[in-house]
Amino acid sequence: MLRIDVLTLFPRMLDGVLAESILGKGIASGKLGVAVHDLRAWTTDKHRTADDRPFGGGAGMVMKPEPAIAAIEQLQSPGCRRIYLTPDGVPLSPALAEELSRQQHLILLSGHYEGIDQRIRDTVIDQEVSIGDYVLTNGTLAAAVLIDALARFIPGVLGEEKSLTHESFTSKLLDFPQYTRPAEYRGMSVPEVLLSGNHAEIEKWRHARQVEKTRSVRPDLLK
Numbered sequence: 001m002l003r004i005d006v007l008t009l010f011p012r013m014l015d016g017v018l019a020e021s022i023l024g025k026g027i028a029s030g031k032l033g034v035a036v037h038d039l040r041a042w043t044t045d046k047h048r049t050a051d052d053r054p055f056g057g058g059a060g061m062v063m064k065p066e067p068a069i070a071a072i073e074q075l076q077s078p079g080c081r082r083i084y085l086t087p088d089g090v091p092l093s094p095a096l097a098e099e100l101s102r103q104q105h106l107i108l109l110s111g112h113y114e115g116i117d118q119r120i121r122d123t124v125i126d127q128e129v130s131i132g133d134y135v136l137t138n139g140t141l142a143a144a145v146l147i148d149a150l151a152r153f154i155p156g157v158l159g160e161e162k163s164l165t166h167e168s169f170t171s172k173l174l175d176f177p178q179y180t181r182p183a184e185y186r187g188m189s190v191p192e193v194l195l196s197g198n199h200a201e202i203e204k205w206r207h208a209r210q211v212e213k214t215r216s217v218r219p220d221l222l223k
């Protein structure tokens with residue numbers, strides 16, 4: 001079983017995310033184990049200080065090295081992957097999510113403030129991962145996104161194995177439109193071909209819609 005330790009200053013941000021839906025079921029059924037830790041547990045002063053002013057000046061505060069390094073040194077296991085969530089990391093991709101889903105043990109560090117002391121990255125971080133070109137107030141939601149994205153690659157977490165293979169990004173095409181009952185709703189009918197039972201025609205129609213959608217929304221995927 002994949003074990004994930006998350007280090008954050010805001011552990012409660014993950015409560016709902018980890019309890020709900022498919023991810024919650026995956027954890028409840030032992031397909032993966034997630035432990036969330038409050039970084040302040042590794043502070044040693046009476047104010048539980050996690051940050052300080054940056055050397056060299058500048059706005060904002062920087063996460064101190066001692067608590068994060070002590071935490072990771074305590075939690076790490078031989079061969080574990082220690083990941084820092086940061087907008088200046090390598091972009092999360094399906095390939096990376098899949099690779100991480102096959103590990104035994106991940107430690108996810110979410111940053112806060114204007115950044116973290118470089119010595120944390122230099123000593124206890126193996127990989128830096130970004131979930132996209134925008135900046136969150138802290139890395140905890142990014143850790144949640146990473147966990148959700150990789151959990152889908154763990155066998156048995158998704159109900160049907162099929163839902164993985166058919167999907168956007170495995171094929172490099174965006175999804176086709178889906179419909180369910182009723183066949184007519186407020187005057188809008190489900191495309192005739194989907195009711196036809198002709199699987200070859202349905203496949204053809206779906207593929208055409210995928211190409212059309214991809215060309216309009218993500219032409220970069222077609223190159």
Ligand code: ADE
Pocket residue numbers: 085086087111129130131132133134135136137138139142
């Ligand atoms: N922390 C803040 N913004 C982030 C991002 N885009 N990806 C990963 N971690 C982050």
